[in-house]
Amino acid sequence: MAISKFNYNSFNVTPVASNALSFNSNADGFTTQGASSMVLIKTLTASTSGTLNFVDGASSVVLDDTYPVYVFKFINLHPDASDAQFGFQVSINTGSAYGVAITSSAIESYHGGVQYNAGNDLAQGTGLQFITNTVYHSRAEESMNGTLHLFNPSSTTFVKHFMSRASRMNNTNFIEHLHGGYVNSTSAVDAIQFKFAAGNIATGTIKLYGIKDS
Amino acid sequence: MALSKLNFNSLNVTPTANKGIGFDSGADDLEASFSGGSMVFIKKLTASSSATLSFVDGSSSVVLDNTYKEYVFTYNNMHPATDTAIFQMNFSIDGGSNYNVTKTSTAFVGAHKEDNAVAFVQYESGDDLAQGTGFQNLSFPIGADNDQSVSGNLNLFNPSSTTFVKHFISTCNESEKGDYTGNHFVAGYGNTTSAVDAIQFKFSSGNIDAGTITLYGIT
Numbered sequence: 001m002a003i004s005k006f007n008y009n010s011f012n013v014t015p016v017a018s019n020a021l022s023f024n025s026n027a028d029g030f031t032t033q034g035a036s037s038m039v040l041i042k043t044l045t046a047s048t049s050g051t052l053n054f055v056d057g058a059s060s061v062v063l064d065d066t067y068p069v070y071v072f073k074f075i076n077l078h079p080d081a082s083d084a085q086f087g088f089q090v091s092i093n094t095g096s097a098y099g100v101a102i103t104s105s106a107i108e109s110y111h112g113g114v115q116y117n118a119g120n121d122l123a124q125g126t127g128l129q130f131i132t133n134t135v136y137h138s139r140a141e142e143s144m145n146g147t148l149h150l151f152n153p154s155s156t157t158f159v160k161h162f163m164s165r166a167s168r169m170n171n172t173n174f175i176e177h178l179h180g181g182y183v184n185s186t187s188a189v190d191a192i193q194f195k196f197a198a199g200n201i202a203t204g205t206i207k208l209y210g211i212k213d214s
Numbered sequence: 215m216a217l218s219k220l221n222f223n224s225l226n227v228t229p230t231a232n233k234g235i236g237f238d239s240g241a242d243d244l245e246a247s248f249s250g251g252s253m254v255f256i257k258k259l260t261a262s263s264s265a266t267l268s269f270v271d272g273s274s275s276v277v278l279d280n281t282y283k284e285y286v287f288t289y290n291n292m293h294p295a296t297d298t299a300i301f302q303m304n305f306s307i308d309g310g311s312n313y314n315v316t317k318t319s320t321a322f323v324g325a326h327k328e329d330n331a332v333a334f335v336q337y338e339s340g341d342d343l344a345q346g347t348g349f350q351n352l353s354f355p356i357g358a359d360n361d362q363s364v365s366g367n368l369n370l371f372n373p374s375s376t377t378f379v380k381h382f383i384s385t386c387n388e389s390e391k392g393d394y395t396g397n398h399f400v401a402g403y404g405n406t407t408s409a410v411d412a413i414q415f416k417f418s419s420g421n422i423d424a425g426t427i428t429l430y431g432i433t
Contacts, residue, residue, distance in 0.1 A: 036251015123330035180397025
């Protein structure tokens, strides 16, 4: 016997484009439900990794005009053999080369004060844009955590603004790092690379999300 | 012939309020497990030589009421028509008839010039308000070069409350007119126990030449 299959209009609910079928708030009828605007794109997990790279079009990574804002989450990134700062560089040629000019500022807040950190900023520099100061590999309980917002990386009109907020232990102190700046290029940024300034990323996770605007 | 439609109890799954219907982990049954996610798109406004961009509850599909306890505005590449304009916002408690809610706020910035001549973090007393009703500055003066703009987020908490003042937090990065990067942190509260039901964004002078502002509700 042939199976009767139900179509989109078989349910007692008004279809809404791109929404899902859901029970209503009383669980006594159907309604429709929109998807979240914050969409997980890719999770990379370090395992003694030299770098973690997100390249548009590779390994299911999306880093183009699909989303106007991208958010990276850093979870317990720990260096393997060196005490090192953690940071990123971007690419405008899908990862063939990393190191586009950045101008940035760097603020750090610690128990007892707040200050500018001239060692963490860039002035048209193409080197590693730090997100944190030194994370100590010898202390197993230490790591860095935080968030990086990257705005409109695919724009060919504007420089690419970014903002990061991250935390780390520093022996018995806690330090929060606030970095902001722009990739000073009107070419589309299509890849980003994360690494420690020395050594490998022993463990940790970086998650990439896209923020929808429709 | 009238079409017979399937009702909520037609499926082999226990109905659960506000849950979507998906396949289970074995992909061999249905379950009520999905939720739509906690960040819900509400409205996007695109500037095109616009004097202001306003989000008014109940107008043009905007929701800015007790549906959500937190709202997030993402402003992306706001580009001024004229050089040296500051990106600003103000609240309304009368559906957008007036944007003049009393606010008390703080402001600090980290800044660095492209030629490395200047680098600092400092409190910005020119950007804070002490029971002021004027527009709240969110940025430095922005340059009007084609590639210059300001991008960031504004979080507004529980705007419909008639008990509490209305807390807000804005963080942005900007291309300052003198070729600085500025990482601006502004926070404060609308000092009113009336419901905030509208918000307006603009530059301190001239139009918003280009840019988008998107409003989300956080469930």
